[in-house]
Amino acid sequence: TVQNMLSDLLTANGFNEILSNSLTKSSYSDDLDSAVKILNPLSSDLDVMRQSLLYSGLEAIAYNQKRRSPDLKLYEFGKVYSIGEEKYNEVQRFSVFISGAMQGEEWNAKPKPASFYNIKAIVDGLLQKLNVKDFTVADAEGTELAYGLQYNRGNKTLVKFGAVATPALKKADVDKEVFYADFNFDVLLNIARKNKIVYKEVSKFPSVRRDLSMLIDKSVTFEQIKQVAQKTERKLLQDVNVFDVYEGDKLPAGKKSYAVSFVLQDAEKTLTDKAIDAIMQKLIFNLGKEAGAEIRK
Known part of the structure; x- marks a missing residue:
């Protein structure tokens, strides 16, 4: 199954799976009006159904950090x-947490x-493993994250990820930075x-890489650059990557410099x-027209 495939991938990369209670405390909720409340709770710590997997993960992190396993x-x-529109909603979620050191001493x-x-x-x-493509990138919405991104497809959000906001960390008594998806x-x-x-079949013909150094507004994102490039050349463009970013006083105000690589390949002949x-030339023209990019020579 898809769940087993993702579990195997994460476990192979050093992750541990946790299983937590669906009942949690109402103080974790940012919107009590939409929370499913327990009519006869055993305690104030188990008085609502969870609206997010965030706090169950933070509780596990807090428990381990206090026992010198950070x-x-x-x-x-x-x-x-x-609860929404006078009915109960039940949604399957999947969360990932990272805290402390990625590589030990x-x-x-x-x-x-x-x-x-x-x-x-x-x-x-994980998305690559599931072959999930054609999504847009935006800044993460909501109060749970201090900063982060979200991937959307149409009007649906596939995933939000970033650094957990300080108020959420304090609620769960976590004193170190946590990254959450x-x-x-x-x-x-x-x-x-x-x-x-x-x-x-793997192409028998070589790929070709070309680099462009461009001056763009600080508000322009790499995702915009990538989308313009993919619209310009759908067949032969295999990869777009930013390998250098510069922002400093040597550039005009409100500008930044990107160095972007483009990999081209034809499966049928040598380019x-x-x-x-x-x-x-088409890429340079469209980047200038749609993203306001000025190519640096």
Whole structure:
């Protein structure tokens, strides 16, 4: 199953699965009006159904940190509950947590603390495993994250991830930074069911890389650059990557510099310099027109 496949991938990368109670405390809720309340709770710590997997993970992290086990990589599959439009809602979610050091102390290396890019790499790897593509990237919405991103497809959010906000950490008595990803597992399952495995021969012809250095507004994101490039050349463009970013006083106010690589490949023939130059000229024109990019020479 999809759940077993994702579990195997995370466990192979050093993660531990947690299973927590669906009952939790109402003080964790940011919206009590939509919470499913227990009519006869056993205690104030178990008076509502959970609306998020965030706090069950934070409680596990707090428990371990207090017992001198601060370096944690956890994941959980579970349901969350709410009331909306006069009916009860039950949604399957999937969460990933990273806290402490990604690499422990060794004689020849210092511990490497977890960062936003570690959780992003995990999210991207899981989506790649499920062959989930064609999503848009935006800043994460909501109060649970101090900063982060969310991946959307249409009007549905596939995943939100980033650094957990300080108020949420304090509620669970966690004193170290935590990076968290929250997947809408129901949506991912629907996408994964529609995937078809297609086999194709590895191209016998070489790929070609071309780099562009460009000056753009600080408000322009790499995702916008990537989308313009993919719209410009759908067939031959295999990969787009930013390998250098510069912001400093040597540039005009409100500007930043990106160095972006473009990998081109034709599965049927070797690309000629003339064909490559024509594609790059189209890219330069469209990047300037749609993203306001000024190519630096």
